[in-house]
Amino acid sequence: MPKKLLNFGEQNGEFWAPVPGEDRSAMYPSTVAYIATLLLHRYKVLGLLDDEGRALQAAGILAVPDMAQEHISHETSPVKGKVCPSCHAAAMIKRDGCEFCTACGYTGACG
Secondary structure, three states, X not given: OHHHHOOOOOOOOOEEEEOOOOOOEEEEOOHHHHHHHHHHHHHHHOOOEOOOOOEOOOOHHHOOOOOOOOOOOOOOOOXXXXXXXXXXXXXXXXXXXXXXXXXXXXXXXXX
C-alpha cells in the first residue's frame, strides 16, 4: 500500500528532504509521499520487504494469504451474524463501528 503513495502530490506540497538510508536529499511531491518512502525503507531495513516492496515472508499484516486454504481456523468459534460477502459464512457482526466477519476476518462497511 505505501508504494502507491510514493507519487501522491499536493498543491504546493513539494519539499526537499533526506533520502532514507542515503547521504543525499531529494524532492518529494508531498509529506504523504515522504512518509510512504520512510515506511518502505523501514520495512526493508527490518527485512520484511524486498527492494520492490514485496513481502519476503509471512509477517502479520504483510502476510500473503494462502488461497488454497479454504477455512481459517480460530481458537474460538465464529460469532453468528449476517452472511459475509467474502467467505459466505453467517458471521458478520458490528465491531468498532465496522462490519467484521468473525470467520475469515473480512472488514466491510464502516459507519
